[in-house]
């Protein structure tokens with residue numbers, strides 16, 4: 442019997458694994474923002490905060506997020522072994538406009554640094570030749586401001602080659618205050634007034650967020666939470682705000698990280 446006669450498509454595990462990894466996240470409406478949303482389209486934020494439906498997380502995406510989590514753990518463990526970690530998984534103060542957890546705070550040469558670990562598709566990694574992504578810098582800025590630490594590091598790992606790059610970021614207080622003002626206004630529109638934000642000016646976007654947006658349909662029709670069908674009617678049903686994992690990594694960020 443030839444080799445080919447002994448080998449054929451199995452059809453035993455892949456489908457089972459896909460189903461195992463797929464998940465639909467549960468509803469958790471909220472009145473605050475995640476640090477990972479700092480550069481996100483305000484309308485996307487609205488639809489997420491109001492719990493509009495989004496496609497279930499498919500197996501491939503769930504595994505990509507798991508790879509990112511593994512990289513975070515690997516780097517944090519190494520930093521712990523090196524004896525430089527001051528704290529890990531550090532939450533924002535509970536009353537902050539933004540929620541999120543800084544990956545690690547390290548002490549080097551007598552100074553503390555907030556470290557944000559980012560995994561990047563090779564293309565995104567190459568694009569960081571001259572500097573970190575703007576949204577990554579802004580996220581780190583928010584942590585620096587809230588923890589009162591004047592400097593931080595963005596540590597990027599190439600998902601394909603495990604090469605590392607690092608960028609020193611210094612606190613830009615006026616920039617953070619501008620962001621906080623912008624998001625206080627956005628919270629007023631979304632939470633207090635319950636209004637859909639106007640279509641954003643997309644000229645400053647680092648990539649076309651609409652291309653990967655799960656809310657193209659309601660956005661195109663200016664659907665609001667009060668006009669959305671009830672859960673039993675399907676589209677627009679309230680569910681899946683943000684999971685604990687999204688709070689940490691920004692699932693949307695994780696979802697789209699490979700695509701820009």
Ligand code: SF4
Nearest residue numbers: 482484485651654660
């Ligand atoms: S389709 Fe574009 S403008 Fe509309 S919510 Fe999504 S990202 Fe924002």
